[in-house]
Amino acid sequence: MLIDASSVDFPTPIEPSDSKTTVNASHFHDAHRECTDRLDSTASAVNPVSTHADVNGGRATKKPRFSSLEFETEARQLEAAVQHSSFLELPLEILAEILLQTVSPADLLSVARTCKALCAQLLSPGTQFIWKKMRAVVGLPEPGVYHADIADAGGKVVMGVRGVQRFLGREVAYAAFVFDGGLCENCGQYTDKMYASYSVNLRVCSSPICIVQIQAKFQQQYNDSDKWSSERALAWRRIPVVESVAIFPDHSGHWPFEGRMARLSLLNEETQRELEYEPAEVEKPRYNLRSAKDKPEKIKVPRELTKVSMFKLACAMARNCVWMQFCIDLFNWKNLWLRTNEAIKNSNEIRSRQFARAEGWNYADMLNHTSYGRFFKFSLVDRKYIKDEDHIRLRPTIARELHTFQQTRDHKTILKLRQRNLQDIWKYYQKLASQRQKSHSILPPFPVFLELPAVKMLQLPDLSKSKISVKSAVKDQSFMNIMIKDQITRWVEEAKRDLLxxxxxxxxxxxxxxxxxxxxxxxxxxxxxxxxxxxxxxxxxxxxxxxxxxxxxxxxxxxxxxxxxxxxxxxxxxxxxxxxxxxxxxxxxxxxxxxxxxxxxxxxxxxxxxxxxxxxxxxxxxxxxxxxxxxxxxxxxxxxxxxxxxxxxxxxxxxxTEEDLDTEPKPTEYGLVHWMIHCKVEVVKKWISKANYGCQHCHNISKSEDSDLAPAALVPTRADNDSPDAERKPSEKENKFDFNGLRCHLKSKHKIHKIRDEDFYCYKPVADFPATMDAMLQEGLQELVDAVLDLMSA
Incomplete structure (x- = not known):
């Protein structure tokens, strides 16, 4: 291709095709650095250099080893196993024949990253022919066939750009540039997808949000580019653009320059360069329409380009032209490669579904629970179409594996049904326990309940298989409910005889x-x-x-x-x-x-x-x-x-007697201790922390020692407690405790380790205790009845 020193352009980008192609995603970085650094760093590890030698040339020091061989890491054990593999001792010719049977250069990259020995061998110059043959198998463009010539004003060719310099003689870097994954430029997540645009090194993941957000980093060139400055126009000729705008949403190919979409940062950087320009300040008159006065002002205008600047511009445009020709062909190859993979996947899936339907098997079970799933997966990796001969060969193996899987699944289903029945039976048992006061029945413990003949019938797997739930089987007035209650009654009668x-x-x-x-x-x-x-x-x-x-x-x-x-x-x-x-x-x-x-x-x-x-x-x-x-x-x-x-x-x-109760502290209600210890609600915590309790033992001891002191003056009596508004005051010899303090007092002084209702009394009734609430309600009702009777008698 002939490049004129005064004007240059690259081929018009391809129009977006009708078929939608899925593209890859990754972080923007130089492909050469991305590929070579990964492989070269692996190759450099073959001959590691000791870093522990003395700087003055003394004897190298050795770090002490603190771990034994039996505690080596898994990576080291794997590396040691690979070193003893006979695959590493194969001659180069045999190794080449094996590797040439793979699908694409991506497989060679995987082999090269297996271990240090294979990495060093495949990166050596003697194995470059393997990479070239694999590139030719998949049809990748040849980097050396692209060229562009630079001519002077008279049309004489003065220089030429031959091939894509980045990949000439570097087949490994070329393969890594095409097939490797990387980081998404927008979200930073790793993805296995190829570049969405090879020319601008754009990689995005599968998320539709990323491709929309990344579009803000690009600018598009339209037909009216003559409105731009000359610096901007020259910058568009020196930078690469995306191969097709089809990678961005809401774009079509209506304009001739629709594909000219470049990175905004790179475009601004090239615009600001002044290598081709020598700006000078000149005065140019400009008239103000609002006043008749001349108003000269200084503006910057570009001078004529020198021969050196024109030659540099021509070289930059030639290199960019070669790069764009190469990337356009590579982009077309990628679309064809992806469309072929999609066609193979659709064809294999249709054939697999037809095969499963013809055999009467569930397609999901065949694909996920038999070796056919691996066969299907590797057929996509090898890019091979599944044939009827493959199904005939695999049919006996798939049938045996499906039979084993179905037996295992049926066994698990039975266990789940049994567990569900057990839960329903437990709910039924709780229902009977809640109704025992109503039905005057006594229940056995749950393990014994499960051994009743009628309950055993509810645990049979056939009950669930017939779609009969335990809830419907034991509903009221059902024969199963009556049978179970009758068996419970007989069990209770037998327990009476044994316990008597x-x-x-x-x-x-x-x-x-x-x-x-x-x-x-x-x-x-x-x-x-x-x-x-x-x-x-x-x-x-x-x-x-x-x-x-x-x-x-x-x-x-x-x-x-x-x-x-x-x-x-x-x-x-x-x-x-x-x-x-x-x-x-x-x-x-x-x-x-x-x-x-x-x-x-x-x-x-x-x-x-x-x-x-x-x-x-x-x-x-x-x-x-x-x-x-x-x-x-x-x-x-x-x-x-x-x-x-x-x-x-x-x-x-x-x-x-009644006289004794009038002179003694009012005892606590039955079950108050159990309520305060075992009931975990906020209202109980309030009464536990309240200093409202007195020690009954201390009161009895003080009463026996001081018989002259009236008990009624010491502690609240039953008669005093009849007025609920009056708060009782302890005597000088007695203390008020909160509940936890009372328990500690009983342990330390009276050696009572388990507190009971009779060990203390309350200065103020615990109004939130259910028994106290019932007593207060009954007392209030009785007072109301007495008041009504008094009114009627009056």
Missing amino acids: ATLELTGEGNKVHAEWEWDEMAPARRVPHPVLRPNAWWRCKICDSVDSRCAVDKCLDFDGVCRHQCKEKDGKKRKKGMTSRPWSAGNFVKDEQACAVMTTCLERLGVTDQPWDEATIKVHETMWFCRSCDPPLLVHGGNLPGHSHRHEIPMTIELA
Whole structure:
């Protein structure tokens, strides 16, 4: 091509094609530096130079080794394994034949980056023919065929530019420039995609936002370029432009110079250069239309270009012309390469789907869970079309692998269905537990519940396979719900017989009937079963623990025994329905202390043969003095089973009269300690931190030591507490504690490590405690009724 020294231009860029091509993304940097630095740095590591020698020429020092061979890094172990590979000992001719069977120079780059030895061998001048042949296989443009001649004013050729100097004799750098990935110029993320524009080294990722944002760094040249300054026009001839504006959105090829879109930074840099210009300041008159006065001003105008400047400009335009010819051909090759890859992918996918449909297989399962997925992937890497012969050859292998996968999937599905059924059964179990007061039923522990014959049917995989949910199977009035409740009732009756044998009931009315007679008697409300009476208590001899419901009593009634689940040996929680300590009636023994004190309580109240609910209500309405405590301690009737564990048998109790209650501090409500320790709400924290509690033991000791001092003047009495607005004041000998301070006081002074309701009293009622709220509500209702009666009588 002939370049005139006064004007030069490069071929018109290609028009954007109709087919849309996906382009790559990366950070803008010089391709030569990007390719050669990566490979040359790897090659230079073949002969490392010691950096620990003395600067004066002394003996090189050696760093001490702190790690043994068995703790070498994975990279070093891999490098050591590669060094012993026989592949490295192959002659060059055999190695060349192997590498020439690969698909593209990208495969050669991967081999060269495998280890130092292969990198050094493939970078040597003797292997350049391998790179050239692979370049010819894929059809890459030859960098040496592009040229441009520079002629003087008379048309005589004075100089020529031959080939793309960047890649002449550097096949490795050429391959890395075409096939390597890099960083996206906009977001900085690494991408495997090729350059979107080779001429301006533009690389962007697949994100559509990046290609839109990167467009702001480019400027486009239109037909009206004559409006620009001469410096700007000359700059457009010396810089590369994008091969096609199709890489940018919202652009088409309507204008002849549509493809002239260059980097704005490079364009401004070339415009500001003054190598070709020698500016001078001259005066040029300019008239002001608003006034008739001449107003001379100084402006800068370019002089004529010298011969040296024209020659430099011509050389720059010639080099740019060669570079643009090369990049346009390379850009066309890239589009063809990508379109071919897309055509191979679409063809192979269509054939694969047809093959799976013909065999009756699921295409996703065949592609993701058999070796056909790897075959499909490598067919795209090798750029080969899948044929029917390949399907015939792979059919037996795919069938066996699909069969194995389906069996594994079915097994996992069964496990998931079983787990879902177990969760539904657990919800049904909780529903029965919430309705037990309504239905008067007692439930076994959940592991035993799962062993009931009707519940076992709900755990069968066939139930889920038939699309019958547990929720619909156990709905109200269904036969399964009725069957389960009937089996629970039979289990409870068997538990009654087994636990009755552990009780040795004494006292009036306890041996009216022999144990075997209870099996022949219909349940009678006036004659309750012995295990259902308030004086029947047990303890677990396996784990000696209780659930939260029986935490106040520290022992188990019949309902608690049936629901009890022993703690695991290792202290770890197991899945629902699984236990290493199965339930058995032989795991429980009679609680002697609790049974004895409750038997005495029932005999004193005369409610031995009354139903459990009536007797329990009667017990909870009474207060008792524990004479085994010194001095005697006032205890709520519901706290007698738990308090009995502080004493050895026999425990002596005495029923408190109304006169005793008027001279004693009002005791706390039943269950207040359990509420303050186990209830994790903000209102409980408020009452814990409030100094509102007094020690009952200190009060009893001070009362016994100073009998002359009236108890009513020391602490709030029951009569004083009738006025809720009056705040009680402690005596000089007593202190107010917050709840945690009270617990520390009981541990240090009275050696009581587990606080109970009877150990303290409240100066002000805990209004947020549910039992206190109920009592206040009942008291308010009673006052309202009394007021209404008074008005009616008046």
